[in-house]
Amino acid sequence: MLLPLLTILIISACHKKDDPVVVEKQETIAFVKPANFPEPTYRLADNPVTTDGFALGKVLFYDGLLSRDGTISCASCHIQANAFTHHGHDVSHGIDDRLGTRNSPPIQNLAWSTSFFWDGGVHDLDLQPIAPIENPVEMDDKMNNVVDKLQRNNRYQQLFEKAFGSPGINSTRMLKALSQFMVVLVSADAKYDRYIAGKESFSDAEKRGLALFEQQCASCHRPPLFTDNSFRNNGVAPRPFGTDYGRYMITLREDDKLKFKVPSLRNIALTAPYMHDGRFGSLESVLNHYDNGFYNSPTLDPAFKNGLTLSADDKQDLIAFLKTLSDKGFITDPRFAPPPGFVQGN
Numbered sequence: 001m002l003l004p005l006l007t008i009l010i011i012s013a014c015h016k017k018d019d020p021v022v023v024e025k026q027e028t029i030a031f032v033k034p035a036n037f038p039e040p041t042y043r044l045a046d047n048p049v050t051t052d053g054f055a056l057g058k059v060l061f062y063d064g065l066l067s068r069d070g071t072i073s074c075a076s077c078h079i080q081a082n083a084f085t086h087h088g089h090d091v092s093h094g095i096d097d098r099l100g101t102r103n104s105p106p107i108q109n110l111a112w113s114t115s116f117f118w119d120g121g122v123h124d125l126d127l128q129p130i131a132p133i134e135n136p137v138e139m140d141d142k143m144n145n146v147v148d149k150l151q152r153n154n155r156y157q158q159l160f161e162k163a164f165g166s167p168g169i170n171s172t173r174m175l176k177a178l179s180q181f182m183v184v185l186v187s188a189d190a191k192y193d194r195y196i197a198g199k200e201s202f203s204d205a206e207k208r209g210l211a212l213f214e215q216q217c218a219s220c221h222r223p224p225l226f227t228d229n230s231f232r233n234n235g236v237a238p239r240p241f242g243t244d245y246g247r248y249m250i251t252l253r254e255d256d257k258l259k260f261k262v263p264s265l266r267n268i269a270l271t272a273p274y275m276h277d278g279r280f281g282s283l284e285s286v287l288n289h290y291d292n293g294f295y296n297s298p299t300l301d302p303a304f305k306n307g308l309t310l311s312a313d314d315k316q317d318l319i320a321f322l323k324t325l326s327d328k329g330f331i332t333d334p335r336f337a338p339p340p341g342f343v344q345g346n
Contacts, residue, residue, distance in 0.1 A: 027335060029054040031111070034188035036196065036224050040111035042125055042183050047176045049184060056163040057181030060174060062342040065153075066129075066146050067095055067139035073342075074129070074178075077104040077138070080336050083267035083327075084108060084185065090278030094138040101244055103278035105263055106271055108330065111183040114229045118260045118276045121250045125182065126175045143171050150174065185336060187266050188224070191324040196224075202324070209321025212314055217265075219303065226265040226325065232301045233258040235294030236275050244277065257299050269323045270331065283322060287315040 031049040033040060047053075061078075064070040077092045078084035084107035086092040092104045102118050116122040122131060132138040133146060150156045151169045160169045163177055194200035202210065213221075222228045231247040238244070238258065247256040260276045274280040280289065291310045294300065310318070330336075 029184060029335065031183055032186070034186065034193075034224070036193070037109075037188060038112065038225075040183070041114055042111040042179070044111070044183070047126070047179055049180045050163065052159075052163040053177050053180040054184055056159045057177035057179065058336075059159065059339055059342075060178050061181050062338050065149055066133055066141065068141040069095060071095060072139050074132070075338065075342075077132075078107045080333075081331050082106075082270050083187065083331060085271040087271065088273070090273050092138075094132075094135070095140045098137040098140075100135075100137050101242070102276050103273060105261075106267060107182060108185050108187040108266060109225055109264060110185065112225055112229075115261065119247050119250050120231060120261055125179050129175060129178050147171050147174065185330075187327040187330040189329050190266065190327040192321075193224075195324065203320065205317050205320040206324055209317035209319070210324075212310075212318050213321055216308055216310075217318075220262045220301075221265045227262045230262050231256065231259040232262055233297065233299040234260075235289070235296070235300055235304050236260075236277075236279070237295035239277070246276065255299055258297055259299060265322060266325050267327055267330065269319075269326050283319050284315065287318060291315070 029049060029051045031040075031044060060066065061074045064073045064076075066073060072095050077086040077094070079087060081087070086104040089103070091102055092100050094100060105118065110116075110125055113125070114123070116125065116128045117131065122128050130143055133141055133143060147170060150160075156169060157167065160173060160177075161167045164173055191200055191202075195202050195206075220228055220230065220232060233246075236258075245257050247259040247261075248254070250256075268274075269283065272281055272283075274283075274286050280286045287310060290304075290308050292307060294304050294307055
């Protein structure tokens with residue numbers, strides 16, 4: 001999958017113009033489609049992944065310079081060890097420790113996503129970063145101001161020219177570089193994948209959990225991506241104050257009220273808490289919800305109208321299976337780790 005080693009330039013976390021460029025050895029980068037995955041939906045032909053483009057995108061992803069006061073980066077809410085989620089926070093907090101209203105979704109396998117955010121408000125990965133950058137409770141800056149800061153930074157001038165083959169820093173190049181980093185975040189080597197490929201065995205509990213999953217869950221969480229990219233109301237009760245209507249807030253269609261994007265279950269054991277507002281702290285709590293906790297509303301998905309019947313043993317078997325979707329290689333891959341001088345979010 002990986003080409004020979006190549007030395008690339010990575011800037012340091014500081015932004016003084018006379019600071020030296022930090023040199024990091026990194027493997028040559030290429031986008032590789034897993035054999036069992038469908039063709040990606042991202043337009044790779046319009047933005048082919050290069051080692052230097054990925055390197056620039058990685059630095060941008062980890063750099064607080066993209067926020068108003070330099071304290072919040074993309075990585076602040078998307079931490080590699082937890083499949084690029086904000087683990088342990090029900091809703092994510094951003095600049096000045098301001099609280100948002102939703103739990104940060106994982107960033108993995110985005111090359112196959114047809115929409116982004118819990119409400120699907122963005123349909124193009126190249127435009128996705130604009131929303132958190134300009135959101136007043138996330139990074140609270142403006143794109144033109146971010147570009148201006150990048151243009152004044154000598155190290156970014158070097159990295160942009162190296163990535164794109166000519167001088168010039170603009171928002172289009174910045175967003176394409178971020179996309180090059182994000183589309184390479186592919187998770188496809190969990191125990192489940194090795195089991196399907198005949199390279200590893202499942203325990204009896206994992207086999208029973210897989211059978212239950214295929215019967216009860218796979219229609220929405222469709223392998224191999226473990227999502228169908230649809231929007232559904234799965235019976236999570238609205239909060240008594242400040243109800244989040246999900247997809248409705250984008251479409252204004254009554255039949256979209258309380259619908260949210262079906263998340264991928266890959267690495268699910270690593271990404272607690274769960275649901276769009278992080279209300280469930282454990283997989284046990286999630287399965288208890290699906291067993292008997294549905295909030296009945298006009299848009300409740302038909303699959304849940306009669307509830308699900310899960311015994312205590314069923315739940316343990318399902319959890320055993322869900323843990324097989326954890327991809328240790330993905331969360332420890334040094335290609336995705338913070339560059340020298342950068343600190344992962346907390």
